[in-house]
Amino acid sequence: MHQTIDPAILYWGSAVIIISTRNPDGTTNLAPMSSTWWLGQRCMLGLAAESQTTFNLRRTKQCVLNLPSDTMISKVNALAKMTGRQDMSPFKTAAGYRYVKDKFKVVQLTPMSSEMVQPSRILESPVQMEAEVAAVNEMNRDEEGREGSFLGLEVKVLRIPAEENILQVGEPNKVNADRWRPLMHVFQHLYGLSARLQPSRLAEIDEEKYR
Structure with a gap:
């Protein structure tokens, strides 16, 4: 039997990202997020319009998408209620967020220089994607009073x-899906992946043909 429901959020499950952006004073802001999806070499990021991350992205057009493994739960949780904005929104104030200027230091993560963008990468992240903003889409434009409160930002991975x-042995451009253990966010909870159930029929297509 199915029952019609009306959940407040639709976080059915996606990979956690710690996004690095550059603050106006040159420091790097870190923020965990999971409203993302991928297509080719592009990623769509769903962000609140008033967050420090969004301000930084719209100003500099640059970021690093650091993908934590399932062993980095404590780091992601430590970042979860930190903000890079001193003038917090009423929502974040009520939810118990606190302003932190140097999140790398407080969370004990290691910054490392990027090569194609200005924000620092996170050494501990197994995957670090330097990227630039390609387009910004205002969401909720059909909902009076909520227009533009959330943005869909398309970024190009560089x-x-x-x-x-x-990585796959002998194939340096191919990730071994059995070795990559992403951290997943599902309805406000963090999960790892179970073992592979079976190969997908799509695996019969050479991955390079998608390039």
């Missing part, structure tokens, strides 16, 4: 440093 131990 460069992807990845740990060697998650």
Whole structure:
């Protein structure tokens, strides 16, 4: 039997990203997020219009998408209620967020220089994608009073440093899906992946044909 429901959020499940952006003073802001989807070499990011991350992205057009593994739960949770904005929204104030200027130091993550963008990468992240903003789409434009409160930002991935131990042996541009253990966000909870159930029929297509 099915029952009609009206959940407040639709977080059915997606990978967690810690996004690095550059603050006006030159420091790097970190923010965990999971409203993302991928197509080719592009990623769509769903962000609140008033967040520090969004302000930084719209100003600099640059970011790093750091993908944490399932061993980095404590780091993601530590970042979860931090904000890079001193003038917090009423929602974040009520939810118990606190302003933190140097999130790398407080969370004990290691910054490392990027090559094609200005924000720092996170050394501990197995995958670090340097990217630039290609387009910005205002969402909720059909809902009076909520127009533009959320944005869909299309970013173009420029460069992807990845740990060697998650790559396919002999195929340096291919990730070994059995070795890559992303951290997943499902309805406000963090999960890892179970073992592979079976190969997808799509695996019969050479991955390079999608390039």
